[in-house]
Amino acid sequence: MDFNLKKIVKDAGAAVSRVVQLTEEKLGTSGKTELDAHFENLWDRAENTKNFTEKIVKNAEAVLIPNPGNRIEDFIYEKIEKKKPSRLSNLEYLGLDMIEAGSVYGPGTAYGSALIKVGQWEQKLGQNERDFIGSAGMCFTQPMRKFLDTEIKTILKEKSVLETKRLDLDSCKNRVRKARSMLGQPSKDGVTPEFLLEQAERDLRIAQSEFDRQTEITKLLLEGISSAHAQQLRCLHEFVDTQARYYSQCTTIMTELQRELASSAKPGPVLRLNSEDLEPASNDKNASTSPSAFIPISITGDDTNYSVL
Structure with a gap:
C-alpha cells in the first residue's frame, strides 16, 4: 500500500489539536466559536424531529405488531434484505381453533355450528388486520423510518463534520493569538515569530473558509426539515385514512356476524x-x-x- 507519510502526520497533528482544543473548552481556558441563533434554532428543530419521529415509529410498530419477537424478526429480515416471513394473525389462529372445535362437536349441533361460523368470521377479521398492518407500514412507518435512516443520518454526519471544522478554526485562532504574543521575541530554532504569525494566519483563513462552507452545507440540510414535515404530514393523513378504513371494515364484519348468528338462533318456547x-x-x-x-x-x-x- 502507498502510504502518504506527510498526510498521516498532518492528520495526526490535527486530531491532537482538536483534542487539546476540546479539553481547553471544557476547562474554560479557551474560547469557542458560537453559531448564529438561526442555525441553533434549525438544529434544535432537527433534534426534536429526530427524537419524536423515533418515538412515533417505535410506538406505531408496537401497535401494528404487538409481539416484540416478531418485530425483531422483521427488523433482521429487513437488514439482510430478505422477504419477511408470512405469519397468521392471532385472530386467524383463534378462528382456526374455533372451526376445529366446532367440527369435533358436530356441525349439526347449535354450539358446533356457531363455533364454525364465528371462526370463519374471525379469520376474516384476521385477514383484514394483516392487510391493515401492511398498508399502514407502507404509507406511514416505512417512510418515517426511511427519513431517519437517510436524511437524519446525513444531517448528523454533516453536523459532526461541522463540529470538527469548528474545533480546527478555534485551534487556529489560539495559534494566532499565541504567535502575536511572541512578536518582538528572539527567533527560536531559526524561526522568527513573524513567520509563525504569518503561517498561523494563513491556516486561520483556510480554517475559516472551510468552517463557513460546512456551516452553509449543514444549514441547507437543516432547512430541509420543513419539507420533511410536509411529507410526514401526508403520511399521517394516509395512516389515519387507512386506520379508519380498517375499523370500518371490522365493524361491517362484526355486524354481519351478529346478523348471521341472530338468523340461525332458535326461537324460545311459546x-x-x-x-x-x-x-x-x-x-x-x-x-x-x-x-x-x-x-x-x-x-x-x-x-x-x-x-x-
Whole structure:
C-alpha cells in the first residue's frame, strides 16, 4: 500500500489539536466559536424531529405488531434484505381453533355450528388486520423510518463534520493569538515569530473558509426539515385514512356476524291459550310483582275449555 507519510502526520497533528482544543473548552481556558441563533434554532428543530419521529415509529410498530419477537424478526429480515416471513394473525389462529372445535362437536349441533361460523368470521377479521398492518407500514412507518435512516443520518454526519471544522478554526485562532504574543521575541530554532504569525494566519483563513462552507452545507440540510414535515404530514393523513378504513371494515364484519348468528338462533318456547300465542313472562325483576304478570284462567264446561278472564 502507498502510504502518504506527510498526510498521516498532518492528520495526526490535527486530531491532537482538536483534542487539546476540546479539553481547553471544557476547562474554560479557551474560547469557542458560537453559531448564529438561526442555525441553533434549525438544529434544535432537527433534534426534536429526530427524537419524536423515533418515538412515533417505535410506538406505531408496537401497535401494528404487538409481539416484540416478531418485530425483531422483521427488523433482521429487513437488514439482510430478505422477504419477511408470512405469519397468521392471532385472530386467524383463534378462528382456526374455533372451526376445529366446532367440527369435533358436530356441525349439526347449535354450539358446533356457531363455533364454525364465528371462526370463519374471525379469520376474516384476521385477514383484514394483516392487510391493515401492511398498508399502514407502507404509507406511514416505512417512510418515517426511511427519513431517519437517510436524511437524519446525513444531517448528523454533516453536523459532526461541522463540529470538527469548528474545533480546527478555534485551534487556529489560539495559534494566532499565541504567535502575536511572541512578536518582538528572539527567533527560536531559526524561526522568527513573524513567520509563525504569518503561517498561523494563513491556516486561520483556510480554517475559516472551510468552517463557513460546512456551516452553509449543514444549514441547507437543516432547512430541509420543513419539507420533511410536509411529507410526514401526508403520511399521517394516509395512516389515519387507512386506520379508519380498517375499523370500518371490522365493524361491517362484526355486524354481519351478529346478523348471521341472530338468523340461525332458535326461537324460545311459546305459551298457547285459546289458539293465541303469548310471549313468555318477562325476566324483569319487577314483572313478578306487577299485576299484569298474572293471567287469570277460568275452567268451564265438561270439555275442560280454558279461557282467559
